[in-house]
Amino acid sequence: MTKVAVFGAGSWGTTFAMILAEAGNEVTLWGRRPDQAEVINRTHENPEYLPGVRLPSSLRATSDPERALHGAEFVVLCVPSQTLRHNLTAWREHIPPGAVLVNLMKGIELGTAKRMSEVIREVAGVPEERVAVVSGPNLAKEIAQRQPAATVVACTDESVAEKLQAVCHLPPWFRPYTNPDVVGVELGGAVKNVIALAVGVSAGMGMGDNVSAMLITRGLAEMQRLGVALGADPHTFAGLAGMGDLVATCNSPLSRNRTFGENLGRGMTLAEVVAATKQTAEGVKSCESVLALARKHDVEMPITEVVVGVVHDGMSPAEAGMLLMSRSPKPERYGV
Ligand SMILES: NC(=O)c1ccc[n+]([C@@H]2O[C@H](COP(=O)([O-])OP(=O)(O)OC[C@H]3O[C@@H](n4cnc5c(N)ncnc54)[C@H](O)[C@@H]3O)[C@@H](O)[C@H]2O)c1
Numbered sequence: 032m033t034k035v036a037v038f039g040a041g042s043w044g045t046t047f048a049m050i051l052a053e054a055g056n057e058v059t060l061w062g063r064r065p066d067q068a069e070v071i072n073r074t075h076e077n078p079e080y081l082p083g084v085r086l087p088s089s090l091r092a093t094s095d096p097e098r099a100l101h102g103a104e105f106v107v108l109c110v111p112s113q114t115l116r117h118n119l120t121a122w123r124e125h126i127p128p129g130a131v132l133v134n135l136m137k138g139i140e141l142g143t144a145k146r147m148s149e150v151i152r153e154v155a156g157v158p159e160e161r162v163a164v165v166s167g168p169n170l171a172k173e174i175a176q177r178q179p180a181a182t183v184v185a186c187t188d189e190s191v192a193e194k195l196q197a198v199c200h201l202p203p204w205f206r207p208y209t210n211p212d213v214v215g216v217e218l219g220g221a222v223k224n225v226i227a228l229a230v231g232v233s234a235g236m237g238m239g240d241n242v243s244a245m246l247i248t249r250g251l252a253e254m255q256r257l258g259v260a261l262g263a264d265p266h267t268f269a270g271l272a273g274m275g276d277l278v279a280t281c282n283s284p285l286s287r288n289r290t291f292g293e294n295l296g297r298g299m300t301l302a303e304v305v306a307a308t309k310q311t312a313e314g315v316k317s318c319e320s321v322l323a324l325a326r327k328h329d330v331e332m333p334i335t336e337v338v339v340g341v342v343h344d345g346m347s348p349a350e351a352g353m354l355l356m357s358r359s360p361k362p363e364r365y366g367v
């Protein structure tokens with residue numbers, strides 16, 4: 032039995048912990064509130080994030096990081112991206128030597144423009160072969176309701192990726208593929224949230240499927256351009272962690288990022304949308320760090336530019352649309 036600690040008892044952390052427990056691992060789920068851990072242990076439900084979903088009785092919850100980490104071979108991290116550095120700094124002294132740290136988060140750190148695996152390596156002081164990423168079209172609510180899903184497990188050490196793949200493989204429900212391209216898999220997850228905000232804004236403005244297809248396809252081009260500049264394999268973006276997640280997130284009413292954008296497109300103020308958003312919409316903060324990364328590497332990301340404009344700089348959705356549609360005409364494959 033493999034011992035796994037999952038940090039973050041929100042929608043995805045709880046769902047992934049459920050998959051791991053049902054796959055036969057010994058799983059401890061850490062949440063920051065003791066009352067939440069107590070409710071999970073007593074009722075086998077996480078009513079705040081996954082109401083009505085029965086969790087495996089073998090899944091234990093705790094708010095004590097040392098207890099969660101004791102003997103863990105895999106340490107899965109699933110807190111909001113902007114809180115990772117602070118949290119991991121507090122947890123690192125209890126991480127067992129040799130444990131593999133697994134990133135489930137889809138954000139880029141504000142201020143440093145670092146990917147989550149970079150933050151993990153830096154804070155925990157572990158080499159790249161001990162850091163893995165899991166990312167793909169994985170809307171937590173669908174998976175928690177036992178709809179089938181596939182994902183990508185990435186690690187530069189393919190034997191580590193294969194071990195993690197085996198640990199979270201749960202036929203016929205959850206199917207992980209491996210990929211050595213950590214940079215591409217991680218960027219796919221972060222950039223698709225920014226594009227989902229744009230698609231949401233257009234939907235909120237009453238635009239139809241041509242507009243969303245245009246944003247998804249040109250969003251993919253932005254994602255790939257940035258990825259290639261950062262050394263990713265361009266093929267990764269045609270896979271589950273690129274196109275797959277982009278399509279799922281941009282089209283789904285379950286997506287927090289798409290919904291956030293939709294509310295802005297309908298004319299709600301930023302403050303109203305923030306107040307209406309109860310869960311983590313990573314693109315709202317990460318659009319700024321994705322843009323910083325693009326500028327640092329001299330990569331053009333026009334959709335990301337206007338998303339930052341609308342979300343943070345008071346640009347109106349109509350103005351954003353005008354700016355995108357008034358750009359100079361180009362061949363489709365210009366700069367990818
Ligand atoms: N929900 C999904 O469908 C899904 C799927 C794949 C990946 N992800 C990614 O997983 C990550 C987590 O998302 P989620 O959906 O679980 O979010 P969520 O909003 O459902 O849950 C976030 C969890 O983090 C906790 N939290 C909030 N602030 C914290 C802090 N300062 N310190 C410690 N814990 C804190 C919350 O209490 C909650 O338990 C995000 O990066 C998201 O992009 C989500």
Ligand SMILES: O=P(O)(O)OC[C@H](O)CO
Nearest residue numbers: 167168169170286287288
């Ligand atoms: O709800 P979102 O927008 O955070 O998207 C959830 C997942 O990342 C989809 O794969």
